[in-house]
Each structure stands twice: as structure tokens, then as C-alpha cells.
Amino acid sequence: MASYSTNEFKGGLKIMLDGDPCSIIENEFVKPGKGQAFNRVKIRNLKTGRVLEKTFKSGESVEGADVHETDMQYLYNDGEFWYFMDPESFEQVSADSAAVSESAKWLKEQDLCMVTLWNGTPIIVEPPKFVVLSVTDTDPGLKGDTSGSGGKPATLETGAVVRVPLFVQIGESIKVDTRSGEYVSRAKDD
Amino acid sequence: MSQLDQWRPSASLGMMRRRAELLREIREFFWQAGVLEVETPVCSRFATTDPAIDSFKTRYTGPQAPQGRPLYLQTSPEFPMKRLLCADSGPIYQICKVFREGELGDRHNPEFTLLEWYRPGFDHLKLMGEVAELVNRLSDEPLAVERLSYGEAFQQTLNVDPHSATVEQLREAAIDHRLPGIEDLVLDRDGWLNLLLSHLIEPSLGQQKMTFLYDYPASQAALAKVRGDAPAVAERFELYISGIEIANGFHELDDSQEQRRRFEKDNDQRREEGRTSVPMDSWLLQALAEGLPPCAGVALGIDRLMMVLTGRDNIRDVISFDFNRA
Numbered sequence: 001m002a003s004y005s006t007n008e009f010k011g012g013l014k015i016m017l018d019g020d021p022c023s024i025i026e027n028e029f030v031k032p033g034k035g036q037a038f039n040r041v042k043i044r045n046l047k048t049g050r051v052l053e054k055t056f057k058s059g060e061s062v063e064g065a066d067v068h069e070t071d072m073q074y075l076y077n078d079g080e081f082w083y084f085m086d087p088e089s090f091e092q093v094s095a096d097s098a099a100v101s102e103s104a105k106w107l108k109e110q111d112l113c114m115v116t117l118w119n120g121t122p123i124i125v126e127p128p129k130f131v132v133l134s135v136t137d138t139d140p141g142l143k144g145d146t147s148g149s150g151g152k153p154a155t156l157e158t159g160a161v162v163r164v165p166l167f168v169q170i171g172e173s174i175k176v177d178t179r180s181g182e183y184v185s186r187a188k189d190d
Numbered sequence: 191m192s193q194l195d196q197w198r199p200s201a202s203l204g205m206m207r208r209r210a211e212l213l214r215e216i217r218e219f220f221w222q223a224g225v226l227e228v229e230t231p232v233c234s235r236f237a238t239t240d241p242a243i244d245s246f247k248t249r250y251t252g253p254q255a256p257q258g259r260p261l262y263l264q265t266s267p268e269f270p271m272k273r274l275l276c277a278d279s280g281p282i283y284q285i286c287k288v289f290r291e292g293e294l295g296d297r298h299n300p301e302f303t304l305l306e307w308y309r310p311g312f313d314h315l316k317l318m319g320e321v322a323e324l325v326n327r328l329s330d331e332p333l334a335v336e337r338l339s340y341g342e343a344f345q346q347t348l349n350v351d352p353h354s355a356t357v358e359q360l361r362e363a364a365i366d367h368r369l370p371g372i373e374d375l376v377l378d379r380d381g382w383l384n385l386l387l388s389h390l391i392e393p394s395l396g397q398q399k400m401t402f403l404y405d406y407p408a409s410q411a412a413l414a415k416v417r418g419d420a421p422a423v424a425e426r427f428e429l430y431i432s433g434i435e436i437a438n439g440f441h442e443l444d445d446s447q448e449q450r451r452r453f454e455k456d457n458d459q460r461r462e463e464g465r466t467s468v469p470m471d472s473w474l475l476q477a478l479a480e481g482l483p484p485c486a487g488v489a490l491g492i493d494r495l496m497m498v499l500t501g502r503d504n505i506r507d508v509i510s511f512d513f514n515r516a
Contacts, residue, residue, distance in 0.1 A: 007292070028295065028296065029293070029294060029295030029296075029298060030295070030388050030389070031242075031293060031295070031298060031388075032242075032384045032387060032388045032392075032435070033428060033435050033438045034240060034242050034243070034410065034412050034438065035242050035380060035381070035383075035384035035387075035388075035410070036242060036377065036380070036381045036384050036385070037242070037292075037293070038385065038388065038389075040389070041371075052370065052371060053370035053371045054370070054371030055369065055370070055371050055372050055375060055385070055389070056375075057375065057377070057381075058292070
């Protein structure tokens with residue numbers, strides 16, 4: 001993997017730090033009038049998600065991280081790993097629970113997810129922004145209430161629990177925004 | 191900024207008017223003080239040897255140089271202005287563009303504007319007074335003036351003596367003050383001092399006032415006289431406003447031999463770091479040997495001053511076309 005000098009630092013650049021792949025968030029050039037210049041960098045550790053700061057001497061080089069993002073189709077979960085497939089090459093990869101993390105509750109078979117690969121192994125899995133999931137459990141709503149005010153919890157086929165309007169019933173499919181975890185609408189059956 | 195917008199100026203028209211007014215007031219100030227405005231070459235066959243500053247290099251080819259001659263863009267007009275002083279110019283000032291390779295950030299643009307002036311008969315402490323007077327002439331609200339020695343600043347903020355602390359003590363001070371992400375840094379003594387100054391001390395300097403930091407470690411003398419106190423200090427100062435370095439001044443070194451030693455030491459350091467040495471200004475050395483009148487000089491960044499006077503935190507807001515539009 002190539003190495004990058006501090007002059008190449010910019011938001012989004014993927015570098016290795018203490019053995020972990022990281023992404024640069026912010027890069028600030030700090031230089032005293034007549035002295036050594038520094039780059040003060042804010043970095044996200046892509047494995048842990050933690051944001052940290054690091055100070056480099058300007059002109060230093062760091063190893064790049066072989067990290068890229070790609071759309072992959074979610075196949076299934078065998079209890080330990082979640083399996084994804086590249087829709088063009090049909091290559092399959094398995095992601096562990098650390099990579100899938102909170103996204104697990106939105107993963108529906110066949111959906112296209114954004115998978116971040118480090119040396120070919122998934123380290124981050126992002127679900128689609130919107131998913132359509134069927135309701136497996138919810139209290140029967142009040143008859144005649146169609147205003148959607150109030151709401152009630154509903155359990156979805158993937159195990160996620162979201163607040164839905166009272167008129168939503170078991171067996172119906174709904175559209176959910178995975179970023180906020182909020183109900184968007186009833187999904188129209190094709 | 192989209193590709194389509196890059197032809198537009200980065201500063202507002204109001205800012206450019208303010209800048210023009212500031213330049214007019216500076217010229218008025220020096221006219222009244224009897225300081226002569228001068229111009230000196232931007233391109234020179236010599237470069238600054240300062241290991242922390244890199245010059246842009248260009249080339250002239252034509253009459254008198256059929257094979258081409260390397261030229262360096264000035265990083266400050268200091269050397270030719272000192273040659274003028276040695277030629278009995280009396281007090282002089284200059285407003286000019288200077289160029290520094292590799293410096294770009296919120297407070298840095300590779301080309302920027304310096305106001306530089308020299309006062310025969312002044313030392314650095316007296317010149318600090320004139321800098322304060324000028325800045326208060328240019329500022330809407332007069333600012334209080336604080337004078338803080340480099341040693342006092344380190345004692346107050348970090349409780350270490352910058353003149354005597356070891357590399358390990360300076361490193362510990364940085365760790366004790368939770369400077370993030372420095373565990374792997376390998377720096378020399380001045381490197382740690384610069385890190386502590388720029389990361390922990392500077393941000394608090396010059397808040398609602400002007401802070402002059404003076405009497406620097408002898409190892410950071412640059413072109414200043416060193417006073418043989420215990421510890422020896424460089425008769426150098428910097429001005430800070432709103433945590434930003436605005437000016438750097440010296441009680442000027444007038445010893446030709448010592449100047450040559452510093453140039454050679456700088457070039458040695460450049461070679462040790464695997465960089466190329468640069469031609470030292472032999473005409474400055476000759477002029478110093480003739481005799482520089484005892485004097486103090488200061489370089490003040492016009493763009494940085496504009497930033498603090500107008501409350502901007504990015505240099506692009508105060509220059510017509512920043513690096514990305516040049």
C-alpha cells in the first residue's frame with residue numbers, strides 16, 4: 001500500500017494508525033513563525049468508530065490503508081457471520097458482529113448495503129437509507145383511527161422495533177428511514 | 191466552491207476597501223515618522239537558509255545568463271533591506287509580497303503581504319512600542335498592551351522553564367497537558383518548544399489585547415542578537431492578537447562572522463535532513479562587515495493583521511484571490 005505525506009492529508013483519506021484503518025476527518029496546518037510545522041489531524045478509527053486527534057510533523061509519511069466502499073447484496077446470517085455478495089463478481093464476504101453492529105436490525109435478504117472493506121474484509125456495514133420491512137407484531141390499533149397521531153411500537157421482521165401510526169397492522173409492510181430509525185409510510189404492495 | 195465560482199474573489203469588496211484603507215494609514219504613519227518607503231528585489235540569486243522556511247525557486251534565461259540562472263523568490267525582504275541600512279539609508283520600511291513554499295492553511299497562503307521596517311538606534315523592546323502604536327492606529331478600538339517574556343509565558347501556562355528544561359521534561363509537559371496524539375512524535379528541544387508554544391500557549395495570547403512575547407531561547411535566535419545573560423536569550427519578539435502570530439521582530443544581529451556561522455549551521459541542518467543547501471547571501475555578509483547601524487527590525491503580516499482586525503479566521507477572506515483562485 002502506498003504511503004502518504006502530510007501534504008496529501010485531506011478529509012476522507014484512509015491511513016493506518018496503530019494497526020487500525022482510519023479515515024481523516026479534518027486536517028489543520030499549524031506552523032510557528034520560525035519553527036517546525038505540524039499537521040493537527042482529527043481521525044476516525046474505522047474499526048471502533050472512535051474519533052481521535054493526532055499531531056504529525058509536517059512532511060512525515062504514514063502508511064495508507066487499503067479501504068474502499070462498495071455496494072453488496074446481503075445474503076443471510078448463520079448465527080455468527082453475516083454474508084454479503086458483490087452483485088457483479090458474485091464474490092462473497094462474511095462480516096462479523098463488530099462490523100455489522102447496529103445495522104443488523106435493518107438487514108433484509110437481497111437488500112443492497114454499503115460495505116466498507118479493509119484488505120478485503122468488511123469492517124463497516126451500512127444498510128440502505130430506506131428499507132421496507134413487514135410488521136410481525138404490534139397491538140391492534142383503534143378502529144377508525146387513521147390520523148396517525150399517537151403511535152405505538154411495532155416489531156419488524158428483522159427484529160427492529162419502531163414507532164408506527166395506530167392504523168398499521170400485523171402483516172403490513174412499512175418503509176423505515178434507517179438513519180433515524182423512524183417510520184416513513186406504509187409500503188405499497190406491488 | 192464549485193469550479194464555476196473560482197474566478198470570483200475570495201474577499202468581499204468591503205474587505206478590499208478596508209485593506210486599501212489600512213495600507214494608506216500605514217503609509218501615512220511612516221510618512222509622519224520620517225521612515226522611508228523602499229522597494230527591493232523579489233527575486234534574488236540568494237535564498238534564506240532558515241531550515242523552517244523554504245523558498246520558491248525560478249529561473250532567468252536571457253541576456254547575461256544564456257545558460258540560465260536560478261533565482262529564489264524572497265521569503266522576506268530582510269537581506270536587501272539590511273544592505274540598504276548598511277549603505278546608510280536611515281530608517282526604512284517596505285510593503286511587499288513574500289513567498290513561502292509548502293505553507294497553506296487557515297492562516298497561511300503561499301504568497302502573502304509583509305510590512306517590514308527597520309529602526310536604527312532602537313532595540314527590540316523599543317520597537318515593540320512602535321509596533322503597538324501602529325497597530326492601535328489601525329485598529330477601531332485601542333488594544334491594551336501586554337509584554338510577556340518567553341520564559342514567563344511557559345512558566346505561567348506549563349510551569350516549565352523553557353531555557354533549562356530537558357527534552358524529556360518538555361515532552362512530559364506536553365503529555366501532562368493532554369496534547370492529543372503526540373505519543374509517537376520524535377522532536378528535538380526546539381521542536382518540543384514550538385509544539386508547546388503553538389498548541390498550548392499561543393491560543394490564549396492576545397485575547398482582547400496585544401501580547402508581545404520577547405526574549406526567546408538563544409537556539410531560536412534566527413537573525414537576532416543573543417544577550418549573554420544566564421540563561422542567554424535571543425533579543426527577539428513576536429506579537430500575538432487573538433491567539434494569532436502577527437509580527438516577528440529582532441534586535442538585529444550585526445556581526446558578519448556570527449551571521450556566516452548561522453547561515454552555515456542552517457545549511458548543515460538542511461543537509462542532515464536530506465534537503466539541499468541553498469546559496470547564502472554573501473552580499474549581506476559583506477554589507478554587515480562594512481557595518482550595520484545598531485537597529486531593530488520587524489516583519490508584520492498584513493493579511494493576519496487584517497484577519498484579527500476584522501474578526502476572520504481564514505486568510506482567504508482578506509486576500510482578493512487565495513491560493514485556490516490564483
